[in-house]
Amino acid sequence: EPRVFSGVQPTGNLHLGNYLGAIRRFVELQDTHPCVFCVVDMHAITVWQEPAELMRSTREVTAAFIASGIDPERHIVFNQSRVAEHAELAWVFNCTARMGWLSRMTQFKDKAGKDRENASAGLFVYPALMAADILLYRATHVPVGEDQKQHLELTRDIAAKFNNDFSARIAELGLGVAATGEDAAEGATQGYFPMTEPLIDGPATRVMSLKDGTKKMSKSDPSDLSRINLTDDADAIARKIRKAKTDPDALPSEVAGLAGRAEADNLVGIFAALAGRTKADVLKDFGGQQFSAFKPALAEVAVAKLGPITAEMRRILADPGAIDQVLSKGAARAREIAAKNMAEVKKIVGLLAD
Ligand code: TYM
Numbered sequence: 001e002p003r004v005f006s007g008v009q010p011t012g013n014l015h016l017g018n019y020l021g022a023i024r025r026f027v028e029l030q031d032t033h034p035c036v037f038c039v040v041d042m043h044a045i046t047v048w049q050e051p052a053e054l055m056r057s058t059r060e061v062t063a064a065f066i067a068s069g070i071d072p073e074r075h076i077v078f079n080q081s082r083v084a085e086h087a088e089l090a091w092v093f094n095c096t097a098r099m100g101w102l103s104r105m106t107q108f109k110d111k112a113g114k115d116r117e118n119a120s121a122g123l124f125v126y127p128a129l130m131a132a133d134i135l136l137y138r139a140t141h142v143p144v145g146e147d148q149k150q151h152l153e154l155t156r157d158i159a160a161k162f163n164n165d166f167s168a169r170i171a172e173l174g175l176g177v178a179a180t181g182e183d184a185a186e187g188a189t190q191g192y193f194p195m196t197e198p199l200i201d202g203p204a205t206r207v208m209s210l211k212d213g214t215k216k217m218s219k220s221d222p223s224d225l226s227r228i229n230l231t232d233d234a235d236a237i238a239r240k241i242r243k244a245k246t247d248p249d250a251l252p253s254e255v256a257g258l259a260g261r262a263e264a265d266n267l268v269g270i271f272a273a274l275a276g277r278t279k280a281d282v283l284k285d286f287g288g289q290q291f292s293a294f295k296p297a298l299a300e301v302a303v304a305k306l307g308p309i310t311a312e313m314r315r316i317l318a319d320p321g322a323i324d325q326v327l328s329k330g331a332a333r334a335r336e337i338a339a340k341n342m343a344e345v346k347k348i349v350g351l352l353a354d
Contacts, residue, residue, distance in 0.1 A: 001140070002033050002034075002140045002141060003033065003034050003035070003036065003137055003138065003139045003140055003141070004026075004029050004030075004033040004034070004035040004036065004139060004140075004141045004142070004143065004199075005035070005036045005037075005038070005133065005134045005137050005139035005141075005142055006022060006026060006035075006036075006037060006038070006142055006143050006144060007037075007038040007039070007040040007043070007080070007130070007133055008022060008023070008037075008038075008039060008040065008061050008064075008065075009039075009040050009041075009043050009044045009061075009219075010039050010040070010041055010044050010054060010057035010058040010060065010061045010079075011044050011047075011049070011057060011219050011220075012053065012057050012060075012219055013219040013220075013227065013229055014060065014061060014064050014219070014229065014230045014231070015207075015217055015218075015219060015227040015228060015229050015230065016207055016217060016227065016228040016229075016230075016270065016302075016306075017145060017204075017206075017207035017216065017217040017218070017227070018064075018145075018219075018230070019064075019068065019230060019306075019309075020202075020204035020207055020270070020273045020274070021144070021145030021146070021204055021205055021206070021207060022143060022144055022145055023064060023065065023068050023070075024068065024273075025143040025199065025202070026065070026068075026070055026143060027068055027069040027070055029141070029143060029199075030070060030071060030074065030075050033141065034075065035070075035075040035076070036075070036076040036137050036139065036334060036337075037065055037070060037075060037076065037077050038077075038078060038079070038080050038133060038334075039058050039061045039062055039065075039077075039078070039079040039080065039327070040079075040080045040130075040133065041054060041058050041079050041080050041081045042080045042081050042086065042087065042129060043080070043126060043129060043130070044057070045122065046120055046122040046123040046126050047111065047120070047123065058079050058327075059317065059320050059323045059324070060231075060313070060317065062077065062079070062323050062326060062327060063313045063316040063317045063323060064230055064309070064313055065077055066312075066316055066326070067309045067310075067312035067313040067315075067316055068309055072326045072329075072330060076330050076333045076334050077326060077327070077330040078327050078328075078330030078331040078333075078334050079327050079331070080133065082327065082328070082331035082334075082335075083136075083331055083334045083335050083338050085136055085335070085338035085339060085341075085342040086129065086132055086133055086136060086338070087129075087132075088342055089132035089135065089136050089342060089345060090125070090128055090129040090131075090132040092132075092162075092345060092349060093128040093129075093131050093132050093135075093158050093162075094125050094128045096128075096158050096161050096162050096165070097125075097127070097128045097131075097154070097157075097158055097161075101154060101157060102124055102125065102127060102128070102154075105126075105127055105150060105151070105154065106150060107126070107127075107147070107150070107151070108123060108124060108126065108127075111123060112124075127151045127154045127155075128158065130151050130154075130155065131151075131154065131155040131158045131159070134155055134196055135155065135158070135159055135193045135194075135196070136337075136338050136341055136342065137334075137337055137338070137341070138177075138192075138193060138194055138341060139194070139196055140194050140196060140197060141196070141197050141199050142155075142196055142197070142198055142199060143198075143199040143200075144198060144199070144200060145200065145205050145206060145207075146200055146205040146206040147206065147216060148198070148200075149198060149200060152196065152198040155196055156195050156196060159191065159193035159194070159195060159196065160191075160195070162191075162192065162193055163176075163190075163191030163192055163193055164191075166192070166348050166349065167190070167191070169348050169350075170190065170191065170192050170348055171190060173344075173347055173348065175192050175344055175347070175348060176190030176191055176192060177190065177191065177192070177194065178190055179191065179195070192344070192345070192348060202273060203269045203272040203273045203278065203279055204269055204270060204272075204273035207266065207269070207270060207273075208262065208263075208266040209221060209223075209226040209227065210225060210226055210227065210228070210240055210241070210243070210244040210245065210266075211223055211225055211226040211244070211245055212226070212245065213245065213261075213262025213263035213264075213265065213266050214262055225240055225243055227240075228240055228241075228302065228306070230306065230309065230310060230313065231310060231313065232306075232310070233310065234303045234307055237299060237302050237303050237306065238296075238299040238303065241267075241295050241298050241299040241302065242295055242299070244263070244267060244295070245263050246263050246264060246267070246291045246295075247261055247263060247264060249261070249264075250287075250288055250289060250290050251264060251268070251283060251286045251287055251288065251289055251290075251291070251294060252264075252283060252287055253283055253284070253287025253288060254280070254283060254287070255279050255280050255283060257283075257287075258279070258283075264291075265279075267291075267294070267295075267298060268282055268283065268286075270298065270302070271294075271297070271298050271301060274298075274301045274302055274305045275301050
């Protein structure tokens with residue numbers, strides 16, 4: 001059975017990359033799939049978070065989900081730490097994943113930096129918790145930005161190793177699901193966990209910094225001018241786009257002409273994603289024009305798209321109690337699925353339970 005799962009960290013500064021690369025895709029998928037959307041607060045604490053700020057940020061991500069159009073009545077929206085099974089399954093996966101696999105994760109290398117001795121142990125096993133998030137619901141599809149691709153490959157490796165390590169036990173208990181499609185072709189037969197597919201598509205799977213087209217737009221960039229925050233008002237959006245780095249040339253009339261022009265490529269990609277068009281289509285209108293003409297047009301679509309979301313977020317955030325209720329109800333629904341699956345995992349592994 002298909003099921004979508006995805007998560008967003010409550011680490012402040014939700015930005016255009018999070019929206020275009022992930023949240024907007026969640027909204028599209030809710031019409032075709034049962035979905036579980038999680039505010040991953042336990043992932044957030046792999047690096048230091050001020051407690052009050054973490055709570056505020058958890059509510060803010062929830063507000064962004066709802067303001068963007070996710071319906072928490074139809075789908076499951078909750079914060080990770082409310083469902084203890086995430087931590088339980090993560091422990092099992094810490095014992096499935098190999099040190100070597102985790103050591104190769106580029107995000108760990110980036111975030112730990114040079115002072116690896118001083119990184120939290122949680123930061124190192126972060127991807128095992130992420131695999132647990134997804135596989136706890138036996139989710140088949142995960143919409144994310146490009147930067148999560150390696151983590152999703154690891155999720156498949158963990159699922160495959162678990163399925164393989166316990167294959168006899170899974171068959172004996174009759175808990176396997178038949179492999180389908182690509183997985184059957186790869187020789188997999190029956191496993192407990194599905195081979196989750198990443199959904200990474202569209203013109204904005206990797207939105208870059210407005211100040212440096214070679215760096216991805218990020219919550220942690222010290223320069224606020226590098227990103228458009230979902231909380232920015234129209235003036236801030238227009239100012240950041242006006243100040244965005246560009247090169248001196250006119251826009252090309254074809255996509256091939258964007259090669260080697262990281263900043264131009266990024267702004268055209270953002271325009272395309274916001275307007276629901278392709279880059280080629282955008283260049284049909286703007287090819288040959290200077291950035292002085294393109295930037296105001298880009299600011300206009302950005303404000304038109306993001307303005308209503310920002311306003312709705314503010315409205316929702318004014319009532320934190322209502323947000324907490326959404327999260328609490330969502331967690332109760334998530335727990336139903338999680339408890340059933342975790343009980344099965346315990347049976348498979350040989351962990352005695354009631
Ligand atoms: P996080 O919180 O860093 O980002 C949330 C989502 O936004 C996407 N994203 C981007 N997309 C395009 N351009 C960008 N510049 C950009 N920056 C971020 C991310 O790819 C992500 O989809 N590890 C995850 C959270 C997570 C998760 C999960 C995701 C925990 N468990 C299970 C999916 C499934 C993360 O740190 O995302």
